[in-house]
Amino acid sequence: MGRKFFVGGNWKCNGTIEEVKKIVETLNAGQVPSPDVVEVVVSPPFVFLPIVKSLLRPEFHVAAQNCWVKKGGAFTGEVSAEMLVNLDIPWVILGHSERRALLGESNEFVGDKVAYALSKGLKVIACIGETLEQREAGSTMDVVATQTKAIAERISDWSNVVLAYEPVWPIGTGKVATPAQAQEVHVELRKWLHANVSPEVAASIRIIYGGSVSGANCNELAANPDVDGFLVGGASLKVMMSTIPLGVWLVGFLTIYLSKD
Numbered sequence: 724m725g726r727k728f729f730v731g732g733n734w735k736c737n738g739t740i741e742e743v744k745k746i747v748e749t750l751n752a753g754q755v756p757s758p759d760v761v762e763v764v765v766s767p768p769f770v771f772l773p774i775v776k777s778l779l780r781p782e783f784h785v786a787a788q789n790c791w792v793k794k795g796g797a798f799t800g801e802v803s804a805e806m807l808v809n810l811d812i813p814w815v816i817l818g819h820s821e822r823r824a825l826l827g828e829s830n831e832f833v834g835d836k837v838a839y840a841l842s843k844g845l846k847v848i849a850c851i852g853e854t855l856e857q858r859e860a861g862s863t864m865d866v867v868a869t870q871t872k873a874i875a876e877r878i879s880d881w882s883n884v885v886l887a888y889e890p891v892w893p894i895g896t897g898k899v900a901t902p903a904q905a906q907e908v909h910v911e912l913r914k915w916l917h918a919n920v921s922p923e924v925a926a927s928i929r930i931i932y933g934g935s936v937s938g939a940n941c942n943e944l945a946a947n948p949d950v951d952g953f954l955v956g957g958a959s960l961k962v963m964m965s966t967i968p969l970g971v972w973l974v975g976f977l978t979i980y981l982s983k984d
């Protein structure tokens with residue numbers, strides 16, 4: 724199907740300028756498969772985007788972690804899609820569960836953001852995922868379908884979207900989704916897209932997994948036919964450095980580094 728493996732590093736709200744520079748140096752020196760095989764995108768906090776972009780090797784790209792829902796203006800503290808485009812930032816992460824939960828971003832708001840960012844020419848890593856309560860109540864698919872529907876209702880071209888299935892419960896909780904659990908949701912998502920968007924989008928869109936991706940599970944996860952990559956966040960990724968699955972270790976290194984006290 725030719726879906727290129729995608730590895731995203733989500734640095735969240737971490738790092739100093741010195742740390743960021745060191746990490747970029749390490750990335751630049753790393754041996755990774757060619758960009759034909761794997762797409763590597765790192766997402767530093769806004770303030771570090773220009774420096775990371777300017778220092779990073781050209782085949783790696785940067786993503787913002789958010790952007791405003793419409794054109795800029797009197798929205799104190801926000802960063803607009805136009806600003807990202809102006810700085811040549813190609814990607815943006817939208818709808819991360821931390822923003823949905825902590826900042827009250829609704830499905831509709833995330834859908835509006837995705838549509839606006841795409842309309843300005845950004846590529847979007849759109850995050851969806853259920854909470855533990857929702858999983859235990861058996862509503863995982865309803866939740867992720869509703870989240871995806873709010874995006875589908877607002878966009879028609881999915882070619883610049885990567886869908887990140889990030890269940891909330893494996894993020895920083897010690898509970899890890901099994902490869903089978905990830906694969907199951909990815910397959911269901913593809914079925915949903917097939918039925919509700921188009922067979923072409925269902926076949927071509929990259930659905931990546933995020934949530935406690937580690938050296939212990941990344942090979943198995945990547946072996947699943949419907950897992951097209953990862954969004955790697957926090958810590959505990961040390962062992963990745965010895966497993967080297969399609970460059971994941973590289974992003975893992977960033978998160979180890981950033982998670983050090």
Ligand code: PGA
Binds near residue numbers: 893894955
């Ligand atoms: P994690 O985070 O790898 O620390 O679980 C993933 C994410 O939040 O994108």
